Amino acid sequence: MNLSMNNVGLADAPSAEEATRFHGVLAKLQLDPLTSEPFYQQLKRQIHNLIDSGELAAGSNLPSERMLAEALNVSRTTIKRCYNDLREAQVLSTHGRGGTQIQAKPNAGVSANRLKGFAEDMRERGMVPSSQLLSQEVVQDRMIASIFDCPSVNTFLRLVRVRLGDGIPLAREVAWYDLTLAPHMGLGLHILARQMPA
Amino acid sequence: MNLSMNNVGLADAPSAEEATRFHGVLAKLQLDPLTSEPFYQQLKRQIHNLIDSGELAAGSNLPSERMLAEALNVSRTTIKRCYNDLREAQVLSTHGRGGTQIQAKPNAGVSANRLKGFAEDMRERGMVPSSQLLSQEVVQDRMIASIFDCPSVNTFLRLVRVRLGDGIPLAREVAWYDLTLAPHMGLGLHILARQMPA
């Protein structure tokens, strides 16, 4: 068998030196095997919280997947699942050999978060997002048309919905979709356009 | 060793019978080991295409992870990664022993899509979502408070933003976030609450 790779077996050499670098982080990450919450979820939540609270600064490095796996005594796959989810959520980023880095600012407010959807934001925070449609109608509205800088004859889909996190109403949204540009939005609707009152 | 589970080793009994059920699906799924595109990506793409084209009808079943893995001669983990991604995108759903089912209609309209965020919806359609913040302010508003069924002294974050797909403005949204319930939304903002004009 040509196991010609990986210096597994070099003892705990890396831990000894590098552990100090991540001492602060490692001390704050703990897994509870008794709860029903999966390991990777616990980690996601804890890391996200550390970032939100500023204990993990933007731009700083997280332990490598292998290192954290060894430190927490879980498999690399579990760490990877956590890191991957956070990478997908653009909370972490990867830099070749540079490892995994924190991308979001500690307290990135709404201005940054609004690049993500509400649902995505909620899921990152470990909440279950849902949505309740209050009304939907196809309208013509000159004011909105002017905002979009398009002919005032364009029709818009007007949506009002409540956004919930864990079943609790957190936001109310009113949205106008330009049906000329996004016709798929109107699919399945059987509502005739009507004139919007001024 | 107490390998007291899984009838692995019962030969290809399941395949023989069940393969006919999924004959159409299995015949259309093929993995190319030569391309650089990962297996799970190839599968995601192919399954998504089959759904879009209507060859896989909404509500119908997909082969179980184990079965598809065996049929394509890959590990269950690889199939799972594909299925999981599609589940997260709400394209597939899971039903206990019932297996994995196709959830989205080929061209589901807004009424279904509004359970997802704008960004997610865009990404599924292969467009690049972005957002432009027009205004953000912390306000008190009795009308909104009554909608949320909460004390009228609660403060809200009022956002106006334009949603873009591939750089084209597709929607305008006005959102009110209840800062009492979602304080993290206001982090990083230095805007004093002001009274909302009636």
Added chain:
DNA sequence: AAGTGGTCTAGACCACGCA
């Protein structure tokens, strides 16, 4: 009760980017 997906393990090889 049988089979499903959910989670986790312990390994392996690869491409790529810093050092």
Added chain:
DNA sequence: GCGTGGTCTAGACCACTTC
């Protein structure tokens, strides 16, 4: 070139839902 993340394997146990 070395360590990183990316992909993949072959297995295991569990909770849960449907049969």
